[in-house]
Amino acid sequence: MSTSYWLDRSSPQNRRTYDAIIVGGGISGLSTAYWLKKEDPSLKVAVVEKSRLAFGASGRNAGFITGGSVEHFNRMITKHGLETATAIWRFAQENLRLLKEEIIQDQGAPLGFEQNGAYSLAAQPTEFAELKKVSEIMSSLKIRTEIIEEKDIPSRVGARGFVGGIKYLDDASVNPVALVHRLHERAGADLFEGTEAYAIESTSEGTRILKTDQGDFEAAMILMNLNGYSARLHPWFKDKIYATRGQCLMMEAVPRFMDAPCYANFYLDYFRQIPSGELLIGGFRQVEKETEVGYSDHTTEPIQNALYEFVVSHLPQFKDAKVTHRWSGVMGFARDGEPMVGALPDDNQVFFAGGYTAHGIGLSFHTTKCLIDAVFGRSVPDWLSARRFG
Ligand SMILES: Cc1cc2nc3c(=O)[nH]c(=O)nc-3n(C[C@H](O)[C@H](O)[C@H](O)COP(=O)(O)OP(=O)(O)OC[C@H]3O[C@@H](n4cnc5c(N)ncnc54)[C@H](O)[C@@H]3O)c2cc1C
Missing domain, CATH: 3.50.50.60 (FAD/NAD(P)-binding domain)
Known part of the structure; x- marks a missing residue:
């Protein structure tokens, strides 16, 4: 300005x-x-x-209170080395502990706060292999995770089309406003x-x-x-710090079936059923990376379509539900x-x-x-x- x-x-x-x-x-x-x-x-x-x-x-975000970073831990280790990658992960764990101790206390319900863990789901065997490696490293660091086999995904989160996943048992979610x-x-x-x-x-x-x-x-x-x-x-x-846009949509409620929020595709896409039963889904910047920069909070058709198609193909429980909100927000991506x-x-x-x-x-x-x-x-x-x- x-x-x-x-x-x-x-x-x-x-x-x-x-x-x-x-x-x-x-x-x-x-x-x-x-x-x-x-x-x-x-x-x-x-x-x-x-x-x-x-x-x-x-x-305008999805309300995931995630441990670590927006990269799989094995990739964080490649980038920073084990010591710093572990320090970053523990820093995020401490973020959640501090939030609970100082701000949320025993009044989490009005904030929509839930600590049910969070999944990262793999659509490809290569990503699942990385997640298994992550789980091994984390267990040696005493960070609590669980490997989820393909057959168990539908009963946990109702999602189709994934070959496996990891659950970070201590993650949480919230109404960010x-x-x-x-x-x-x-x-x-x-x-x-x-x-x-x-x-x-x-x-x-x-x-x-x-x-x-x-x-x-x-x-x-x-x-x-x-x-x-x-x-x-x-x-x-x-x-x-680069201004980078992220888009979401919200769908009307169906009875709750997901036991925790999910990331997919190397953290690029994410979805969660909020306490009311509505579905929030976001991501798909990769569809139009060049346009997803700057300060505008508009939504675009290609990304909104990709979000909706993801729901239709992976979350059949929502195939007849209506989209109630579409939005975007400006994030700050650091150079490193x-x-x-x-x-x-x-x-x-x-x-x-x-x-x-x-x-x-x-x-x-x-x-x-x-x-x-x-x-x-x-x-x-x-x-x-x-x-x-x-
Ligand atoms: C779609 C989407 C999904 C996301 N999902 C997640 C998630 O699930 N989990 C997670 O951890 N993070 C998520 N994020 C990222 C997260 O929302 C941000 O990292 C976080 O909100 C940043 O907070 P902030 O206070 O630094 O910035 P902001 O919330 O952007 O606050 C900056 C404020 O500054 C104000 N402002 C700007 N210019 C001026 C000015 N000149 N004078 C005065 N005020 C000004 C703006 O109006 C704004 O309110 C997501 C982001 C988006 C967009």
Whole structure:
């Protein structure tokens, strides 16, 4: 976003002053607010959101709280080595533990929270062979999984056309909008919806000004939680976090038959029957990879058709059900696939967390805890630190 001289001069002149300003009202922004207030309850914290709470990817995702990453663990080991791959997986497990302990507590039902595990299903024997290898490695690390043979898939999740799968026994799922609202209640920060930030400036007193279409905010520090939108506020993110679109559809309810959410095809596609019995299915970016970038939240026919055809061929229980919703959201894919926290190289009072690469529900609560560690001068894991980009 840019603004004209005339609009800038005509914006509200009353500058609002805070100790910290968080930009972005998604799960990452509200988690940051939570940890910051937990660190120091006396801090005056504002969250600035251009639309309304959870209007970005946080309100448009599938609600999987997944362990690890969006790659099979054997591939994570090839990419990072065993030690770092294990650290990333344990980091996600800790994300879920922290969410349960700090936010969900014993009030999971209003959040649609369920911890029934999650499947990754293979349509090809080669992928199933990888999953068996994953299960072996995980058992040596004491991470709980179960191998599912082809004959058992229909009775577990009602799906046809898969040759086998793995179940991650500790994964969970949630209503992501309800979760962001709960985070907001627990964080106790002031929320400014309908407020779009367009620039960050420094003052001679050493504070920072966040310029927005609703006037200026001043604080000692600014924390950017914009994920896919990060590069629109600061160019440093242009070659580090890429705006990438994901599409979904929802089908009307049938009696519940799936015992847990499912991924398929190397995490590219996913489906789950939510507690009401409705079916959410998403993915198929691979159909039109070139168009699935940028900031638009439109849906496209080829991907929506692919999603529907998947339901017809793999989930016969839904063949007569109607599609009730179609949507898309903007994700932030990191250059190396892992999230990042840090301060801008040219401004150590502007911090950020993002690059969740389709995995922010499973990673952002713990990531933002590390962001607050960075703010207060404590160390963060090398694989998570934005210093890895130099
Ligand atoms: C279809 C889909 C399915 C997904 N499924 C899953 C899943 O099952 N599990 C999982 O872990 N992850 C999933 N993800 C990814 C997950 O949703 C994201 O990683 C996560 O929501 C990122 O949260 P965030 O708060 O960082 O970003 P966002 O939720 O995108 O929040 C950024 C906010 O910033 C606001 N904003 C943007 N620009 C400005 C500005 N200039 N000024 C003020 N505010 C601004 C936006 O309106 C937005 O609300 C999915 C994503 C999509 C799109």
